[in-house]
Amino acid sequence: MGDGTSPPYDRPVDVERRSVDEASSRRANGPDWDRYADEYQATHGPFLGDAGFVWGPEGLTEESAGILGDVRGRSVLEVGSGAGQCSRWVRTQGGHGFGVDLSHRQLQHSRRLDEQTGVAVPSVRATATALPFADDSFDVVFSSFGALQFVADLDDAVAETARVLRPGGRYAFSITHPTRWMFPDDPGEAGLTASQSYWDRTPYVEVDRATGEVAYVEHHRTLGDWVALLARHGFRLTDLLEPEWPEGHDRVWGGWSGLRGRWTPGTALFGADWDPR
Numbered sequence: 001m002g003d004g005t006s007p008p009y010d011r012p013v014d015v016e017r018r019s020v021d022e023a024s025s026r027r028a029n030g031p032d033w034d035r036y037a038d039e040y041q042a043t044h045g046p047f048l049g050d051a052g053f054v055w056g057p058e059g060l061t062e063e064s065a066g067i068l069g070d071v072r073g074r075s076v077l078e079v080g081s082g083a084g085q086c087s088r089w090v091r092t093q094g095g096h097g098f099g100v101d102l103s104h105r106q107l108q109h110s111r112r113l114d115e116q117t118g119v120a121v122p123s124v125r126a127t128a129t130a131l132p133f134a135d136d137s138f139d140v141v142f143s144s145f146g147a148l149q150f151v152a153d154l155d156d157a158v159a160e161t162a163r164v165l166r167p168g169g170r171y172a173f174s175i176t177h178p179t180r181w182m183f184p185d186d187p188g189e190a191g192l193t194a195s196q197s198y199w200d201r202t203p204y205v206e207v208d209r210a211t212g213e214v215a216y217v218e219h220h221r222t223l224g225d226w227v228a229l230l231a232r233h234g235f236r237l238t239d240l241l242e243p244e245w246p247e248g249h250d251r252v253w254g255g256w257s258g259l260r261g262r263w264t265p266g267t268a269l270f271g272a273d274w275d276p277r
């Protein structure tokens with residue numbers, strides 16, 4: 001879209017708004033991330049750091065946010081782990097970090113970085129809505145722009161997170177700030193004028209013009225939707241960070257830029273405790 005995490009296309013697509021179910025979202029987004037992975041890692045890898053933990057384009061690190069708490073000795077799952085940079089940082093802090101991602105190619109990059117850094121993140125190809133782990137396996141689950149906005153059945157994804165978390169576990173995730181949905185995905189002036197309703201949840205869809213197949217999907221929820229979703233699954237929201245654009249940070253990432261970042265938040269970072277009473 002939308003949010004600058006979306007893969008660019010080397011073939012023509014038509015952009016639409018229409019409802020897309022979970023199976024179609026997955027069928028489109030997995031191969032799409034496979035196609036985009038090389039460029040994503042080449043473009044953003046140096047900013048992310050091979051064993052770095054950044055919550056979003058503003059550059060907020062977990063080291064300074066501390067939203068996961070002390071990860072030492074903890075079992076930590078990253079959903080939508082990509083090349084595993086964040087989980088590799090978790091490992092350097094003494095945590096037991098594991099990754100899950102839908103894209104085979106992203107996981108190949110994760111393996112490459114395992115070898116380059118000597119810090120391996122055991123990772124598996126799976127989807128956020130069907131995590132291949134036993135109940136009560138993890139102390140912490142997180143996503144840094146991973147998976148959630150690509151999922152149609154978000155209740156299933158959060159239910160899965162609750163299932164694999166131990167009682168008292170921690171859940172944190174960053175997403176495109178929901179208010180960004182109103183604006184064109186443009187890092188310049190055009191990206192500062194609202195052009196659609198914040199409350200319109202109809203997914204953003206790219207359709208391959210040659211085949212008519214859905215090629216990419218992003219789903220939108222309002223801030224209120226996210227709060228209600230967490231409450232519904234037994235999470236107690238403790239944090240909602242909206243990182244400000246740092247002075248002197250001039251990196252452009254898709255629709256994120258200093259020009260927009262000085263006026264509107266680009267990232268929302270939620271932190272919650274699982275309190276299943």
Ligand SMILES: C[S@@+](CC[C@H](N)C(=O)[O-])C[C@H]1O[C@@H](n2cnc3c(N)ncnc32)[C@H](O)[C@@H]1O
Nearest residue numbers: 005033080082101102103127128144146147150
């Ligand atoms: C914007 S990238 C973020 C990756 C990593 N956290 C980072 O900061 O580079 C989004 C990731 O979510 C993954 N993803 C998309 N849909 C998913 C799903 N349903 N389940 C698991 N991962 C998914 C993509 O393959 C991609 O690697």
